[in-house]
Amino acid sequence: MLTKAALVNAALDQSIPLARPLKIHEAMRYSLLAGGKRVRPVLCLAACEMVGGDQSLALPMACATEMVHTMSLIHDDLPCMDDDDLRRGLPTSHKKYGEDTAILAGDALLSLSFEHVATRTPSSVSPDRVVRAIAELGSAVGSAGLVAGQIVDIASEGDVDVTLEDLEYIHIHKTARLLEAAVVCGAILGGADDESVEKVRRYALRVGLLFQVVDDILDVTRSSEELGKTAGKDLASDKATYPKLLGLDGARRFAAELVGQACEELAGFDPVKAAPLYHFANYIATRQN
């Protein structure tokens, strides 16, 4: 996984040269290269390999998912949205470059994500797979994806009657959907048949849901110090959560079920090549923060 992340970092670095106008390219690079685990790109490459493709086939798409993720962070941090001054210990884009440049850097990253896939995917990938992957990426971003999640998130802020359904909607659209697209696009570009693409999609959907369930469990079981954020705040704010709905043991059983179901979808693939996706599901299930 480390090697894959390093490969992604090198490709991201090359994806945006410091061309004129300097300021916009600096702002794009500042946020895109600020670190992070590169979870989406790494899973995209892993899915490509699992279905029998060389990871180079999905590398431009892997970068694209990180460009989209970065765009959403830049725009979500803006004063009119979540109004955050810091991200990963550094000033947010609008704090460093101004709001106008931050908005434009996000726009440029979003546009580049699609352009990058269209121009950089190796010619050995059939163009109809490139078109399918672009459609998948688009649906994860727009008004049925990230944007939908953010608009409902903003609307539900300060609302005491937020239901579990609302929270799931926000989580699915702000987090799970782009992860799903990364994995599915990796499989498409790696040459997967339709049945394998759907297996990979079901894997991603379970892992996406698992992430939220584990988050809810950690919120009630870990102290603030261990978690690095205010623990128990979901309970305190009377927010709907899985432990509240199913009980703590029930939520744990549900999480175990989801890991099992996710890994089941990988059963038909070469176990060595499927290992990164197995490990990721188990990592999500057992994470402590």
Next chain:
Amino acid sequence: MLTKAALVNAALDQSIPLARPLKIHEAMRYSLLAGGKRVRPVLCLAACEMVGGDQSLALPMACATEMVHTMSLIHDDLPCMDDDDLRRGLPTSHKKYGEDTAILAGDALLSLSFEHVATRTPSSVSPDRVVRAIAELGSAVGSAGLVAGQIVDIASEGDVDVTLEDLEYIHIHKTARLLEAAVVCGAILGGADDESVEKVRRYALRVGLLFQVVDDILDVTRSSEELGKTAGKDLASDKATYPKLLGLDGARRFAAELVGQACEELAGFDPVKAAPLYHFANYIATRQN
């Protein structure tokens, strides 16, 4: 041309259903369906027909160019950019829906533009043409296109030393580049060979430049009342313009040259099918406001 604009309006109306979350889809529709001449989509369809394609092949791309144009208007109108309250006599997106929703509506329109081309282009267009068109659209939007123009425009505001080179840079990137992409994508999707695509591109480049030259000429020759905006303001502000650089007659000769060169590029095509693009070049050259 009227029929084409009506076709585009109907397709735009269908491109965004009023799905949940309602607010974001309302905001997207509000700006996208607020009228306008649909210049880019109509030229996209016309180029497609000129190279021998049925206009239905380019209709999703035609809509995409208008989505991109609308996104750029919404974001440029924001308080941290040009801070405009009105557009076409109606409140701007952020005035009606709030800044957060306006930013997200722009993001969603940008993402949808690529997705729309990828999912809606008829299957009779070979996928490699769809990929080429998506790359062309992307390059017109990002940090080498619209975004580049806007960032230089913002930087040059209030700067008395703005050169003709700066103004051309802004115009090419904010206006001409997307018009070029619309026409070139129409030709690509209509089945044009490489030589025809390049002819169409040179046509668009000349028309794009022509637009700016005529704008500069009108600024010095028409009164404010006729023009509907403050005339002579380029001269008053000591801005570099073509008339100042070439003299008024020189600028007029240059404009005439550009129309001639643009129309020359159309000489090899069926004159009936090339008529809309001929007319557009002449319309730009002879417009009075």
